[in-house]
Amino acid sequence: MTDERPPIGETVRDEETGRVGEVTGHHGRYVQLRPLLGGREWDAEPARLRQVSTTELLSARVAALNSLTRRTSST
Incomplete structure (x- = not known):
């Protein structure tokens, strides 16, 4: 992406961390992202974000669900 901030609700990949997240807000120059199934938000610079393909x-959704299943079945 460019330095332009993606709209709230868009799903993007943070190229620095390799994580996929949903845009939840903008704070200063940063974009706030949340993991697909919820969790702790993180800040990313708009220049290091890119749109994800279908x-x-x-x-990413399958991986998140698999991770959730592993966590809940091990308790």
Whole structure:
């Protein structure tokens, strides 16, 4: 992406961390992202974000659900 901030609700990949998240807000020059299934938000610079393809989004959602399933079944 450019230095332009993506709109709230858009799903993007943070190229610095490799994480996929949903845009939840803008704070100063940063974009606030939340993991797909909720959790702790993190800040990212708009220049290091990129839109995700449909395939990447599906893959990220499956990975998040698998992780959630592993956590809940081990308790």
